[in-house]
Amino acid sequence: MTTAMGAALRRIQLGNALSAFGNGFTVPFLFVYVSQVRGLGASTAGVVLATFAVAALVVLPFIGRVIDRRGPLPVAVAGTVSAAIGSMGLGLADTKELVVAAAAALGAGIAVVQPSLATMIVWCSTTATRSRAFAMQFFLNNLGLGVGGLLGGQLVDTSNAGSFVRLFAIEAVMFLVLGATVATVRLPKAPKVEDAIPSDRSAGGGWRALVADRAMVQLLVLGFVMFFACYGQFESGLAAFAVDVTRISPATLGMALAANTAAIVLAQFVMLKLVERRRRSRVIATVGLIWTAAWLAAGFSGLVPGAHALATTLLISTYALFGLGESMLSPTMAPLVADLAPTRLVGQYNSAFALVKQLALAAGPAAGGMMAGAGMYAAYIVLLIFCSLGITVLALRLGRRLTPAQENPLRHTVVQRRVPSDRELVAA
Numbered sequence: 001m002t003t004a005m006g007a008a009l010r011r012i013q014l015g016n017a018l019s020a021f022g023n024g025f026t027v028p029f030l031f032v033y034v035s036q037v038r039g040l041g042a043s044t045a046g047v048v049l050a051t052f053a054v055a056a057l058v059v060l061p062f063i064g065r066v067i068d069r070r071g072p073l074p075v076a077v078a079g080t081v082s083a084a085i086g087s088m089g090l091g092l093a094d095t096k097e098l099v100v101a102a103a104a105a106l107g108a109g110i111a112v113v114q115p116s117l118a119t120m121i122v123w124c125s126t127t128a129t130r131s132r133a134f135a136m137q138f139f140l141n142n143l144g145l146g147v148g149g150l151l152g153g154q155l156v157d158t159s160n161a162g163s164f165v166r167l168f169a170i171e172a173v174m175f176l177v178l179g180a181t182v183a184t185v186r187l188p189k190a191p192k193v194e195d196a197i198p199s200d201r202s203a204g205g206g207w208r209a210l211v212a213d214r215a216m217v218q219l220l221v222l223g224f225v226m227f228f229a230c231y232g233q234f235e236s237g238l239a240a241f242a243v244d245v246t247r248i249s250p251a252t253l254g255m256a257l258a259a260n261t262a263a264i265v266l267a268q269f270v271m272l273k274l275v276e277r278r279r280r281s282r283v284i285a286t287v288g289l290i291w292t293a294a295w296l297a298a299g300f301s302g303l304v305p306g307a308h309a310l311a312t313t314l315l316i317s318t319y320a321l322f323g324l325g326e327s328m329l330s331p332t333m334a335p336l337v338a339d340l341a342p343t344r345l346v347g348q349y350n351s352a353f354a355l356v357k358q359l360a361l362a363a364g365p366a367a368g369g370m371m372a373g374a375g376m377y378a379a380y381i382v383l384l385i386f387c388s389l390g391i392t393v394l395a396l397r398l399g400r401r402l403t404p405a406q407e408n409p410l411r412h413t414v415v416q417r418r419v420p421s422d423r424e425l426v427a428a
Contacts, residue, residue: 009121013136020140022172024148025171026152030048058108059111060351060352061351067119072347075112084176109175115351122341122346130338207348219336225394230326237371238298240369260326263326268330270327271324271327280408282395284391295318302377339406
């Protein structure tokens with residue numbers, strides 16, 4: 001990696017960490033803010049949360065092509081401006097219409113920023129350094145969210161709407177800081193995407209080429225199951241199971257969420273060293289097994305109501321195991337998307353993966369909430385165990401379609417350096 005690329009990557013990571021810090025100020029308190037502080041009711045708060053997903057689903061199918069045509073930098077800046085307007089709008093809005101409109105601007109802005117930043121990281125890294133770059137992004141995101149949530153909890157006052165205005169103002173400023181930071185980044189003229197060849201060279205551009213890429217389609221299916229089975233359950237089915245079946249208090253649930261963040265922060269770089277020289281499909285398959293153990297622990301926590309300490313330990317272990325799996329995925333999934341993408345379609349591939357993530361994050365809470373509402377907790381745990389085992393099966397099947405460079409770019413690079421060229425052989 002050149003010095004210029006390293007400097008650009010550091011700026012991107014810094015801006016991303018600051019925006020995550022600002023986001024952490026508001027995310028844990030959004031439902032309470034809309035329903036209670038602004039007095040708009042739980043139904044309006046639910047509509048606001050749904051608006052985030054809808055806004056993302058509206059913009060993501062189109063934003064990839066814009067990134068590939070215009071470049072990720074101007075798109076990222078536009079996204080941060082939209083997110084800042086939406087965030088400040090949420091802080092000032094006092095009617096249902098204004099709150100929903102602000103949530104749409106914020107949701108669309110964040111949805112635009114995510115694939116743009118991912119594409120910028122791809123442009124400023126190589127196949128050998130990409131895993132570390134995305135692992136650092138994930139680490140800083142979680143650290144920023146955790147610290148922001150901790151400080152936000154100290155500043156918030158449900159009896160004072162002005163305290164929430166302050167939180168949303170901080171978030172808006174952090175988005176603008178992100179925009180200003182990435183605006184100063186000097187990107188290379190072309191992305192450093194080696195060994196990125198579409199499966200079907202006769203296919204057209206955009207979505208047509210992506211759909212023709214069977215490895216990418218399999219990765220998208222895998223990604224949907226993955227986000228559905230883990231991330232989509234944190235604030236819906238799993239939280240309801242913890243409170244209604246395991247019988248833990250909301251305060252203990254907060255400890256479990258903290259355990260998830262702590263596992264990510266503490267294990268991220270240890271996991272990076274363990275997985276960066278191993279086959280990516282095998283790493284993802286291992287995550288499926290870890291998450292299977294997590295769901296089994298959650299299920300057993302509901303079977304020992306008389307042993308509250310054991311049940312609580314099992315439930316907290318569930319969240320910690322999820323965090324361990326997440327720390328293995330961060331240097332694996334996003335770099336694999338980049339290494340599958342043709343050079344001209346890096347933005348398209350990143351936005352497609354972000355779209356699948358949003359679909360899963362919409363379907364996951366809906367399914368989990370419905371099953372929890374119906375009291376189908378046993379079926380719920382069984383479903384998620386099968387989804388986690390499905391991750392393992394899908395990952396191993398995906399591995400059959402990956403090239404050695406896509407499976408393990410770091411080891412492939414080392415092997416290439418050791419193999420002498422024809423000219424060297426002739427000289428010898």
